[in-house]
């Protein structure tokens with residue numbers, strides 16, 4: 001699998017490529033699969049449908065890795081929180097975490113309740129070509145905590161930050177509990193067939209430097225260390241959106257650093273590439289134009305083109321209004337441009 005080889009900095013015939021949020025509404029095939037489910041959470045719980053959505057980008061785009069179709073919010077859901085996906089509103093958690101009691105009530109056995117994700121992984125691994133990798137994932141403790149404390153998405157993260165600065169011990173209790181659950185969950189995903197795992201820290205960049213390391217990176221590292229100590233042959237990818245200003249202080253036992261689109265790739269290369277493989281980081285909005293795709297991929301190729309240990313990706317996720325034709329054009333263009 002060229003994706004796994006690149007994670008371990010082994011030589012590959014070209015750069016492997018996959019796209020964050022590659023299974024999604026920009027694909028008409030995804031929308032057709034989603035229509036068979038009774039809402040988004042039912043979609044996540046239906047292993048057969050989740051497997052179908054996972055395989056679509058492999059068939060349609062020709063990417064080198066599939067990422068299991070699910071959502072980061074199945075963890076709070078299976079910890080016992082109410083989670084709703086309202087059309088055009090995004091996720092809503094109507095009973096947010098406020099107190100120690102709320103944290104104590106969260107189930108410790110959420111990894112046991114996520115059997116439907118493991119079933120989907122088994123179906124996908126059985127159906128995937130042997131040269132295509134399967135990626136498992138989870139949200140980071142901090143990113144999940146923001147949804148659980150804010151009760152949904154947020155622009156300011158005011159409630160989660162209020163807890164960070166006025167009741168840090170309470171937030172740390174929640175983050176520890178989430179870290180244990182996420183560690184269990186990722187190990188179970190690996191045992192069900194995931195060949196690599198990625199932790200999505202979508203809102204790490206909402207934190208100032210000291211708070212980022214205290215409340216987010218510390219827990220990402222802790223989970224990565226546990227996975228690496230128990231499953232050393234599985235690459236661990238850490239992606240923190242907005243951590244580009246903090247690269248000098250990045251450390252830990254993991255394999256691949258996910259570079260977001262705000263971070264110049266040459267800076268990530270000079271600071272981190274001696275210790276980690278790199279994944280990223282084309283600005284997703286370039287998907288709107290083939291000329292912009294070519295220019296963006298060529299810019300990255302000038303820096304990473306001949307390097308072992310580089311995985312092409314976007315610097316954040318696919319958007320619902322992107323065109324699948326342009327996504328396929330990108331995948332083909334990367335395979336050609338990065339060929340050794």
Ligand code: CP3
Nearest residue numbers: 020021022023024067068069070071072090091200202317
């Ligand atoms: O990458 C993949 O293709 C795998 C699937 C995947 C989904 N969500 C499916 C999904 C992954 C990896 C995620 C991760 C996720 N979910 C993140 C981290 C990644 C990032 O982009 O930073 C976050 C923050 C979430 C939380 C979440 N889930 C939001 C904010 C939304 C609403 C988005 C919207 O535009 O409505 C979701 C729902 C969701 N998760 C969709 C998909 C395909 C769209 C829901 C639908 O089909 O109606």
